[in-house]
Amino acid sequence: MNLFTDIRALVIASLDAMVAEGVLPEGLDFTNVAVEPPRDAAHGDMATNAAMVLAKPAGMKPRDIADALAAHLMADTRITFAEVAGPGFLNLRLDAGVWQGVVKAALEDGVAFGRSGMGAGAKINVEYVSANPTGPLHVGHTRGAVFGDALASLLSYAGYDVTREYYINDGGAQVDVLARSAYLRYLEAHGQEVAFEDGTYPGDYLIAVGEALKAKVGDAFVDKGEQFWLEDVRDFATDAMMTLIREDLAALGVEMDVFYSEKSLYGTGQIEAALKALDDKGLIYEGVLEPPKGKKPEDWEPRKQTLFKSTDHGDDVDRPVKKSDGGWTYFAPDIAYHYDKIERGFDALIDVFGSDHGGYVKRMKAAVSALSDGRVPVDIKLCQLVRLFKNGEPFKMSKRAGTFVTLRDVVDQVGPDVTRFVMLTRKNDAPLDFDFDKVTEQSKDNPVFYVQYAHARVCSVLRKAAEASIQADDATLAALDLSGNTHEAELAVARKLAEWPRLVEIAARTHEPHRIAFYLYELAGELHGLWNRGNDVPELRFLQDDAATSQPKIALARAVSIVISAGLGILGVTPVTEMR
Helix, strand or coil: CCCHHHHHHHHHHHHHHHHHHHCCCCCCCCCCCEEEECHHHCCCCEEEEEHHHHHHCCCCCHHHHHHHHHHHHHCCCCCEEEEEECCEEEEEECCCHHHHHHHHHHHHHHHHHHCCCCCCEEEEEEEECCCCCCCCCEEHHHHHHHHHHHHHHHHHCCCCCEEEEEEEEECCHHHHHHHHHHHHHHHHHCCCCCCCCCCCCCCHHHHHHHHHHHHCCCCCCCCCHHHHHHHHHHHHHHHHHHHHHHHHHHHHCCCCCEEEEEHHEEEEEEEHHHHHHHHHHHCEEEEEECCCCCCCCCCCCCEEEEEEEHHHCCCCCCCEEEECCEEECHHHHHHHHHHEEEEEECCCCEEEEEHHHHHHHHHHHHCCCCCCCCCCCCCEEECCEEEEEEEEECCCCCCCCCCCCEHHHHHHHHHHHHHHHHHHHCCCCCCCCEEHHHHHHHCCCHHHHHHHHHHHHHHHHHHHHHHHHCCCCCCHHHHHCCCCCHHHHHHHHCCCCCHHHHHHHHHHCCCHHHHHHHHHHHHHHHHHHHHHHHHHHHCCCCCCCHHHHHHHHHHHHHHHHHHHHHHHHHHHCCCCCCCC
């Protein structure tokens, strides 16, 4: 049940009637007619822009359209008030029975309340984390992992067929550095003293890898040139790191559908096939790039390279795909990887990158546009940095990692649920401060506590109802007459519940799962507000002197817990039944 969709359908039907009556001319496009919550709740329950968007094409004054539309809408029993505001906006108030119907719908549908068929089963690939397999995941990866996972769950909830994917960057020079670093730990396991030069990975996490390598090969690689061991150690260390990364993701509650190896693109003809596809479209050529803007680097020299004409698809400059020495650029396998996604039949792609990948956005969009002839959209979401604090001070790095704070450092401190919720309390492109003390305090200022406390409060009501032998299962509550729930504080809760289905679709359409966290905080606020009003107004308390009076109020509370549980499920957070 999407009440806003229902009322918009009523508005469109009224406009059609106005066309039939000759009040409006024929041929008008109603696509941009919207029904939304008003900016100020004092103005009404909903507002429509119909008169504003139709005035110019209709050749009429907005207020004239709004006045005629108001008269039509008032004929519907759901509408109790329709008032023209400003130049032609139309504010609406709905009958209390409409809001009580929302509560019934939530109880009848359960966690399916708010689910949408918007996606219509379209296949969408969400690639996220995709960290280099050179060590444990750090706090920046944590934010990307939570964002990507919540976005994937949100899209699934909105009716898309979602694939969660991790791209293993195991084809570049960084895995050779990993191999050399693991080799040093291998020598250390044999009792040698080693020194980690700049550019290697000194973290303690490689100690176990070195020892495991010793157990596997003995002293076969000791004091041998890297031509004898580099490939074997690279594969061994990469596998060990991916095991570590999978464990880190599991600790956060993230489970991927696909792990895709960059290395699998080399020597298999896939890079060549992707570039041939571009070449067949006339988008590959031999050329010399202009020097970089600003001060020219001393080592820059004009040299012929194989270039992708990405400017034909919105990029600022054309991009090299093959270097003058015949080797692939970093961009070439990325093109091939996205070509493979397109060939796998996805209808849309989403890439979740760190903030340092901003320069990659236009070129990647250009490649996908070119390879799919503009058929497959790609949305690239950049996750900004996370700043960690504890006891008022920046949180120090992990000795295990050597140079950064790990995902496990965070999860071990506060648990996966708190970590996930807090990572979604800001939009992905805004910096986020993560204060270990604040995210565990029990106050309204801590969003995760505030939302969980609302759910726990409802669970306590249900337990007390059971103790008092009051039937409060969902089927019983859904069948009740809720017409007595008319206090403004009760209706405010129902109005907020009505926003949920609309909010899900907006969040899914914009790829913004943080909207779910924001909404849950607001819904929790309405529940807490009603609870607190019950301290002064006894008839608002959820448990009254008899079952018949208690049940309709319990129904409202239970509807709130259903939506909170569904929302937390999208975020990957387990709702609590009591606060400890």
